[in-house]
Amino acid sequence: MGLIQIDLFTTLDGVAQAPGGPEEDPADGFAFGGWQAPLFDDAVGEQVESGMVGMDALLLGRRTYDIFAGYWPYQDGGIAQLFNRIPKYVASRQALNLEWDGSSQLGPDVVAALQVLRDKHEHIHVIGSLDFVQTLFAERLFDRLTLWVYPILLGGGKKVFADGVIPTNLRLIEPVVASPKGAVMQRYALVEGTPGVGDMTAL
Template sequence: MAGRIHIDLFTTLDGVAQAPGGPQEDTTGGFPYGGWQAPFPDEVIGKTIWDGISNLDALLLGRRTYDIFAGYWPNQTGGIAEVFNRVPKYVASRGLPTLDWEGSSQLGMDFAREVEALRERHESIHVIGSANLVQTLLMEQLFDVLTLWIYPVVLGQGKKVFPEGCAPANFTLLEPAVTGPSGAVLLRYGPVAGEVRTGDMTAED
């Protein structure tokens, strides 16, 4: 059985997924709200995050996210750090990134074929952050699960999960939503093939 590609994103109510973890995580575009997730500690949502991370056996990351992770997680221990430092890390980049983090390698130029090859080697491949890479995976439907942790805050700017001009797509809810006491909500979707359909709800019977 082929492995599954999971996209994991923390996002605001207005769809911003940029720099949830800290002020200097990603300041692209002069983004002033880095660390917006921090004011929402939530044991219920935290458990869903750990449940996903603890079961992954490979990471697939974009260049920027890889550099952020590689500069932080190798110096940490226990929990998430133990998982991230142990599993293979695959980097999608057209450049020549420095891959000093143990277990890291760069994907080849045939991206779709490389992703399918990962499915043959691993059971649970997770993409975390990596906004540009996520757009490619969504457009090509090279994923199995899209997990969104949505937090009750609106920022009005920043990199979005679904920016203007993204590929139209259908999704199906894979399981009931989970809501934490902070007001954060977990939603987990799978892709549905086919064109987005429209109708007319004002039409008379």
């Protein structure tokens, strides 16, 4: 069965809205679109590319799909070559006209649709797509979570865990790596069960 991996850039206080640019997602008057740019470095770029080894499908929310479809088809080499080659799946409640080659829309039953994708692909990546990711968190419909946490605090903006999640265990599966500009990569696997509790006074 294939793995669904979520890849997100976030600030230290959990804001993941519009890391790439001012026009990416200005919803609710968000004033810090493009916050990642001053802190992006070659180390993060290398981490991102190495994490995509083996990727054979993209799963995106509608807004992220529109951004990607307006950019990657016009680029060459590297990530562009990969994104343009593999299938792209879009989660949206609205009927969409998908012009990027290899794109299709998920059916209304997300759970059933994701099971079909798991049967077809080995490594499915969800990049950005913050609104859609809330559904994956709430339903535990993911296997890996990679966060690049940046050393800034923004206060307002859409958060990684905006709508809360069900109690979930995660396991760190790679050493934590910090880039020269302070971004910290953390990669986790979903683990069965719910978080345990104890009494620290007994230790």
